[in-house]
Amino acid sequence: MSGTIQVYLLVRQIYLIFKVMGKSVFKLSTISSKVIMGIAGLFLMLFLCVHLAINLLMLLGDEGQMFGKAVYFMTHNPAIKIFEYVLFTGFIIHITIGVLIWLRNYFVRPIKYAVTPRSKTSCFSRYMIHTGIIILIFLILHFTHFFFVKLGWVTGPEGIDTHDFLSMSKLLFTNPVYSSIYIVCFIFLGFHLNHALQSVFQTLGLNHPRYTPFIKVLSALYGIIIAVGFSIIPIYFLFFHTV
Amino acid sequence: MNIKLKIWRQKNSQAKGKFEKYTLDNVSPEMAFLEMMDFLNQKLIEEGKEPVAFEHDCREGICGCCSLYINGQPHGPRERTTTCELRMRFFKDGETITIEPFRSRVFPVIKDLIVDRSAFDKILIAGGFISADTGSAPEANSIPVCKHHSDKAFDMAACIGCGACVAACKNSSAMLFVAAKVTQFTLLPQGRVEAVERVKNMIAKMDELGFGSCSNTYACEAECPKGITVAAIAKLNREFLHAKIVAE
Numbered sequence: 001m002s003g004t005i006q007v008y009l010l011v012r013q014i015y016l017i018f019k020v021m022g023k024s025v026f027k028l029s030t031i032s033s034k035v036i037m038g039i040a041g042l043f044l045m046l047f048l049c050v051h052l053a054i055n056l057l058m059l060l061g062d063e064g065q066m067f068g069k070a071v072y073f074m075t076h077n078p079a080i081k082i083f084e085y086v087l088f089t090g091f092i093i094h095i096t097i098g099v100l101i102w103l104r105n106y107f108v109r110p111i112k113y114a115v116t117p118r119s120k121t122s123c124f125s126r127y128m129i130h131t132g133i134i135i136l137i138f139l140i141l142h143f144t145h146f147f148f149v150k151l152g153w154v155t156g157p158e159g160i161d162t163h164d165f166l167s168m169s170k171l172l173f174t175n176p177v178y179s180s181i182y183i184v185c186f187i188f189l190g191f192h193l194n195h196a197l198q199s200v201f202q203t204l205g206l207n208h209p210r211y212t213p214f215i216k217v218l219s220a221l222y223g224i225i226i227a228v229g230f231s232i233i234p235i236y237f238l239f240f241h242t243v
Numbered sequence: 244m245n246i247k248l249k250i251w252r253q254k255n256s257q258a259k260g261k262f263e264k265y266t267l268d269n270v271s272p273e274m275a276f277l278e279m280m281d282f283l284n285q286k287l288i289e290e291g292k293e294p295v296a297f298e299h300d301c302r303e304g305i306c307g308c309c310s311l312y313i314n315g316q317p318h319g320p321r322e323r324t325t326t327c328e329l330r331m332r333f334f335k336d337g338e339t340i341t342i343e344p345f346r347s348r349v350f351p352v353i354k355d356l357i358v359d360r361s362a363f364d365k366i367l368i369a370g371g372f373i374s375a376d377t378g379s380a381p382e383a384n385s386i387p388v389c390k391h392h393s394d395k396a397f398d399m400a401a402c403i404g405c406g407a408c409v410a411a412c413k414n415s416s417a418m419l420f421v422a423a424k425v426t427q428f429t430l431l432p433q434g435r436v437e438a439v440e441r442v443k444n445m446i447a448k449m450d451e452l453g454f455g456s457c458s459n460t461y462a463c464e465a466e467c468p469k470g471i472t473v474a475a476i477a478k479l480n481r482e483f484l485h486a487k488i489v490a491e
Binding site: 101108 | 249315341343462477
């Protein structure tokens with residue numbers, strides 16, 4: 001029952017966000033919508049760092065004691081509960097504006113060029129919507145495996161305490177198919193982030209001959225750290241961990 | 244040299260266009276690209292066929308009239324070169340050259356390779372000017388201008404409004420053009436006075452006309468024949484955010 005209420009609250013929140021965003025988002029200028037999407041993305045990038053730090057605690061080899069403490073803090077602290085809603089709003093804003101921008105841009109050139117464009121461009125920037133969609137599919141998968149199992153909407157593996165994130169992670173990651181999908185998705189997320197960080201600086205007008213090259217390197221590094229950092233965990237459970 | 248041409252032919256803005264193939268022999272490598280087009284048209288006229296319509300005026304890279312999307316690049320394969328400055332020696336003997344008009348909903352095809360770029364004029368009318376009294380020129384030293392800013396403004400003023408940025412951008416965004424114009428005026432004291440209104444009006448007009456948004460792909464910078472950099476777009480974003488948030 002509590003599951004139903006939570007899903008109802010979730011749907012209601014999405015509805016409220018759209019109600020607030022709905023009219024105004026179409027009135028936004030192209031720059032404003034990009035700025036809002038960028039700031040929401042920047043916020044999600046900060047969240048990813050926290051998420052990665054907590055996930056890596058699984059590898060400490062203390063039978064998940066530190067990880068357990070971190071999870072307990074994240075699930076029981078009231079401030080984090082509020083943060084969850086902010087985070088969710090961040091996702092909705094980032095995805096909705098991203099899709100709207102893509103739709104607007106898609107229809108600006110009704111007749112495409114016959115010759116594939118040969119202009120030198122930053123490669124990952126051309127595929128933000130594609131990598132974004134892959135990440136969205138992954139998010140849905142992620143929600144199905146953690147959030148929905150917790151709610152009882154999706155049946156978890158038999159005899160598992162759905163609140164025990166470590167056991168659930170171990171079970172999921174020892175499945176080669178799940179781990180492969182997980183790693184591939186994070187590689188695409190790495191590509192997405194590679195462009196995202198440097199792009200948000202440009203959108204906010206922060207371009208400087210001295211600092212921009214450094215920001216570009218930092219952006220690439222951030223993408224690599226997130227992709228590699230998250231991928232280490234399934235690789236560890238698949239190949240190096242004995243139950 | 245002998246070349247093969249694949250050129251977009253379209254009778255008028257309503258007609259459905261298609262590619263037509265031509266072969267052209269005895270093309271001199273010293274010929275300018277537009278001379279080659281003249282050569283082709285002469286041949287077509289002699290054969291009693293309709294010549295290919297393309298836009299041109301100064302033929303020295305300053306008017307911004309020549310457009311043409313040549314082999315997948317606006318203004319062809321040479322960096323910082325307009326179509327009119329392009330020479331046939333940059334192509335191989337026997338090569339097939341595909342020529343298309345600039346593609347964008349905002350730049351509709353008028354005929355063959357000519358597109359209507361008056362959308363740029365509409366953006367300029369919205370704010371690409373300074374308001375100053377006419378009459379005799381004022382004393383040059385009465386308004387001090389920083390040398391660095393003056394040089395930068397001059398770099399931005401190099402924009403000839405050819406539309407290569409729109410043609411190259413995957414979103415047909417006019418951000419580089421607007422950025423060059425906004426930066427050019429904003430850097431100078433005479434333009435600073437109306438900076439807030441200018442940037443808001445020009446962006447509003449750009450959006451209203453239906454140009455796409457910037458994805459920071461930087462194809463515009465790669466294809467700009469006048470070397471306007473994307474740092475100008477960052478400056479435009481800064482000016483716009485300042486106008487929207489701080490100045491109000």
